[in-house]
Amino acid sequence: MSPASSEWQPWPAVNGLHLEVGRRLTRGPLVDELELRLDERFECQVVATSSGTAALEAILTAIGLPNVERPVVAVPSYGFHAAALAARRSGADVITVPVSAELEYTMEPDALHEETEVAVVVAIDQAGAPANYRALAPMCSSAHVPLVEDAAGAWGTWLDDRRLGTYGVAAALSMSESKVVAAGEGGCVVTRDASLADEVRAAIRYGERSHGALRRADIVGANWKMPELTAAVALHQLGYLEQRLAAARNAAYRLEMALEECEHLHAPRDIDGADVTWHKYRVRHDGDPLSMRALALQCKVDLLEDEFVPIPQQPAFADAWHAMESPVAQTFVVGSRAEPLWHVRPETLKRWCDGLRQLDERSHECR
Numbered sequence: 210m211s212p213a214s215s216e217w218q219p220w221p222a223v224n225g226l227h228l229e230v231g232r233r234l235t236r237g238p239l240v241d242e243l244e245l246r247l248d249e250r251f252e253c254q255v256v257a258t259s260s261g262t263a264a265l266e267a268i269l270t271a272i273g274l275p276n277v278e279r280p281v282v283a284v285p286s287y288g289f290h291a292a293a294l295a296a297r298r299s300g301a302d303v304i305t306v307p308v309s310a311e312l313e314y315t316m317e318p319d320a321l322h323e324e325t326e327v328a329v330v331v332a333i334d335q336a337g338a339p340a341n342y343r344a345l346a347p348m349c350s351s352a353h354v355p356l357v358e359d360a361a362g363a364w365g366t367w368l369d370d371r372r373l374g375t376y377g378v379a380a381a382l383s384m385s386e387s388k389v390v391a392a393g394e395g396g397c398v399v400t401r402d403a404s405l406a407d408e409v410r411a412a413i414r415y416g417e418r419s420h421g422a423l424r425r426a427d428i429v430g431a432n433w434k435m436p437e438l439t440a441a442v443a444l445h446q447l448g449y450l451e452q453r454l455a456a457a458r459n460a461a462y463r464l465e466m467a468l469e470e471c472e473h474l475h476a477p478r479d480i481d482g483a484d485v486t487w488h489k490y491r492v493r494h495d496g497d498p499l500s501m502r503a504l505a506l507q508c509k510v511d512l513l514e515d516e517f518v519p520i521p522q523q524p525a526f527a528d529a530w531h532a533m534e535s536p537v538a539q540t541f542v543v544g545s546r547a548e549p550l551w552h553v554r555p556e557t558l559k560r561w562c563d564g565l566r567q568l569d570e571r572s573h574e575c576r
């Protein structure tokens with residue numbers, strides 16, 4: 210039996226942070242504090258969400274797709290498919306734009322020129338590497354097409370003295386399990402546009418703009434709010450962010466040094482003007498993918514196996530897209546391996562560096 214008391218019992222403290230003692234574990238002070246800390250980091254308005262995918266969907270809802278029969282959202286043909294999912298769930302068709310190897314497998318801006326019907330462009334920052342905003346931002350702005358940044362894993366990268374997440378009209382970041390701020394699930398919307406931020410807030414709260422106590426759905430939103438429990442974990446994680454970014458940078462540097470000695474294995478490319486903190490580090494090879502995979506395991510280079518299927522090959526979107534040819538996306542998926550870097554232990558890193566040298570020496574076996 211519950212105690213016969215009108216007093217609320219305290220919620221447990223999570224990581225030393227005290228959850229609001231009261232009727233709810235949502236819309237409380239920890240989410241507010243997290244948003245404030247992130248506002249300061251990005252020098253933008255930040256709205257916490259239940260996931261990075263929810264952040265993308267909330268942005269598209271807040272922007273509002275044009276009221277035409279089949280609005281079109283452009284996404285790159287390679288990258289995690291959350292942006293395409295968000296576009297489809299917002300009622301849009303998807304155009305997949307080719308990616309470029311020189312641009313570290315991000316969207317090729319020149320290919321966008323050919324498309325006239327695009328309502329929104331969602332660029333994906335590839336594993337921490339920036340999309341080509343130097344070209345995309347002016348192009349979208351002069352065409353009056355909102356540019357959205359899927360910066361899910363790009364917590365530590367700068368381009369031309371600006372943090373990723375601050376290009377375009379809004380950006381989505383993720384706090385899912387592999388991200389540098391890992392809160393289990395969670396995400397946020399970053400934007401410099403105060404009225405867009407207000408509309409995102411409405412989108413994540415059942416479509417309700419603020420009317421005091423009056424609950425009125427003004428737009429077709431959803432429940433994409435971040436709970437207090439998630440904010441408690443995210444705030445704790447945020448305390449380690451710089452340390453983790455430094456660990457990821459150090460690991461990337463060590464891998465790059467090892468790869469410099471290799472003939473058949475390649476590090477990710479440098480991107481002009483960018484200070485990249487790799488979220489995942491891709492080692493490319495030019496051998497037969499399947500035998501390279503087996504050989505890599507023999508050499509104890511056990512970089513992550515699960516790789517993105519190029520978006521044009523995702524069955525879920527088959528009836529609702531127009532895919533531009535992107536052979537690069539296909540070669541990339543089979544010819545690279547990737548692993549989140551911020552939590553790699555020193556002994557694992559050493560094993561990989563030694564293993565990469567060995568793999569390179571033996572890669573003639575995979576031709």
Ligand SMILES: Cc1ncc(COP(=O)(O)O)c(C=O)c1O
Binds near residue numbers: 262288289360382395
């Ligand atoms: C590029 C990219 N976009 C979007 C997402 C979706 O984020 P979430 O898992 O928080 O929904 C992820 C990853 O998980 C991602 O890597």
